[in-house]
Amino acid sequence: MTTTSLDTDVLVIGAGPVGLITANLIGIRGHRATVLEARTGLIDYPRGVGLDDESIRTLVAADLWHAVEQFTVPNHVSRMVNGEGQVLATNDPQTTEFGFPRKHGFNQPVIDAELARGLDRFEGTELRFGHRVVGIEDNGDHVEVTAERVDETGTVTGTVTLTARYVVGCEGGSSFTRKQMGVEFEGKSPSTRWVVVDVEDDPLGTPNVYLGADPKRPYVSIGLPQGVRRWEFMLHDDEPTELVDDREFMNGLLSGMVPDPASLSIINQRTFTHHGRIASTFRKGNVFIAGDAAHLMPVWLGQGWNSGMRDATNLAWKLTAVLSGQAEDALLDTYTTERHKHASDMIDVNMAAGTVMKMKPFGGWVRDRLASALNLVPTWKSYFTELRFKPMPRYAAGVVVDQVTLTPGRAEATFKGGRLQPYVDSPGELSPVGLQFIQPRVNTADTTDALLDDVTGHWWVLATWGTNPTTYLTADDLAFCARHGITLVSFIPETQREWAEKKYAGSPAPVTVVGDTSGALKRWFDVRACGAIILRPDHFVAAATFNQQVSAALAAVRKAGALR
């Protein structure tokens, strides 16, 4: 069956943020996507509250950041405090290495609504509410999805069957898709229950996140955009869940937080337990899972939403490349290879944070003393302040090429380059391969002080520092770059930009000359023993090498990504 005879290219199940951004990323790259949602509308209360810089890069790629930014608060600081309100650890990273402050607070319902509205921009994307998927049949070259049509009252009014080349299940932790795939959902679900209360017209007005590691009762208090305040309280084992329906009980909890609990304007109140679970694979044939359908983690670092965004970012460009005929099906296997390990590491860190939060009086006393001592040591303090304990995605296997051996598909974490080693500061320097590339502000002939992605785009980039990249590429390489839409870029000190623009004018292929106004690009190449890089559509480094080897590196990327 050809793709055009199918109802859609990618059928997404679930209109949460992960499903919606996946469909937007498919749509903006010219393919069709249909989102089926069992509910008759979007969820209208906040769940996720933390938006990372990496996710903003994705929202920019979907051309949605300008719509969403107004519902965020930059530099959302998170502080863990003890039972006496003393600060044990602060997360307040100052870096903007990827183009934006590392953490924003956000108001999920309004952002979900913008993501849904984004689908109206494309002819081939649609969102259908009231469609509960009850059957997924993978026929090898296409998938058949059966959905019951459900009205506002929950009555089934009919059944529809849609065909798609690929299906992505984004319907949350209880994912029907994952169950149909028959994959394990490994891990733990601690039995601790929490009650979360979101209110409007913030009765406190203080910004930021407070994680109350109070041995008497752990709690959370968060100031969110649009005047929303969130509180979360741990329920003790001897407190039945029904207690939260008792206003007096809830007012008792809230009376430690706010002067007048009785007058709060509550948006939503619900109870939940934390989970640390991950599916054994994120792909079976033509069926994929993403976000909470693939992994669940506790809330402490605000990573549930962001991990889902990372999945969508990773999967969407690969689906696009295969649908366009630029890559073989094998590229899609790298989705699990790349995303599973990072999601798993993120679960571990969040589970550990939960243990620290919930310590009983003696453990809490020891923790508080240790935190006070560690806070006196600047390197330890900055470990928390700068969020260095948060695992950054690094793809050691997948669409990557080893920096030293140029082996496709695997990348050693460190650069041990033999006699080429003198070009890095210290032996064993971290290789940039598999890591996200920086996003400084730059100049070009057409723009001033632009973010790098805005001038180099959201697809493949081959760039060299200080030189013309076409010099090192063969005619076949240039034809390959043209076929795959690879943007050729020369990063150059801003002082030389106009000279380079004139000098490269007669190049065998167009070269975007990017002026390094801040010195960030020069610094990046200076400590990484490379002059040439190949960046993937998700802005991760696929290869980093010396200029003379860039043609070989391109061939290795082609292999690693099963590119045609």
Ligand SMILES: O=C(O)/C=C/c1cccc(O)c1
């Ligand atoms: O974004 C963060 O750093 C933290 C988010 C958070 C922490 C605790 C409970 C939540 O619902 C969100």
